[in-house]
Amino acid sequence: MITEVGDVKLIELTKEYLAVSCDSLGAIGEKKLDKVKVPTEWVGRVLSRVALMELIALRINPMLVVNTLSNELEPTGNKIITGIKRELKTIDLDPNTSLTGSFEYNILTEETAAGVTALGTIKKYPELGLGYEGMNFYLLGIPKVGNEVNLQDEDLADLPSVNELSKISEVKEIIPVGSKGIRAEAKVLANRSNLIPKFLKNVSEDLLIKSAGPSTCVIFTTDNDGIQIVRELANTYNKPVLHLGQFVKEF
Known part of the structure; x- marks a missing residue:
């Protein structure tokens, strides 16, 4: 199958x-x-x-x-x-x-x-749809595209940082962001749990619709305990982490 x-x-x-x-x-x-x-x-x-x-x-x-x-x-x-x-x-x-x-x-x-x-x-089918109402979702890295993409740029998510992120049990789901942008991929992630993403007011529309080129950032979900662990990881790899919003049933 x-x-x-x-x-x-x-x-x-x-x-x-x-x-x-x-x-x-x-x-x-x-x-x-x-x-x-x-x-x-x-x-x-x-x-x-x-x-x-x-x-x-x-x-x-x-x-x-x-x-x-x-x-x-x-x-x-x-x-x-x-x-x-x-x-x-x-x-x-x-x-x-x-x-x-x-x-x-x-x-x-x-x-x-x-x-x-x-x-x-x-070994087992990937665990999906682990979101719940009020769950926070975050961004690791910053979307960049075209001539903005410098692979030495610490603002970009990379394989080592995402690999370590995937090992944190408190991080429930991760989705890379590419040309469709943050808004589109956040919807995909939320829809797995029959929810919708509600973005914080300080998150700009320009950021949400911008292409992230070759997976220059990832969205992930976690709880309050998990984000502290992620921030420590991000500090180790010098990666930015941004709180994007929460999953809700409707707004």
């Missing part, structure tokens, strides 16, 4: 679930015809970060990343792979065993194009 949670497919096996997530991009890189110029290694880092974060947010253990590169190995392919390896190491995955894939062997390309598929396993 195959089911879906957000952008993650879950395949029921005999004793566990196999989870699959993916991401892709094109015309972003250092090649002649690329529309957005960024270092090629950045491409590999962003692709793998997005796909892996989807799994980690559901407390799925990543085990393998598959790169599907539409460029020649030298120089573009190897630079993308270097970026992927760098992200894998941040969550203690060994690239020698946790990375495979393919690239374009025959044609010299003039535009960057690449995809990544991440696979992981989980």
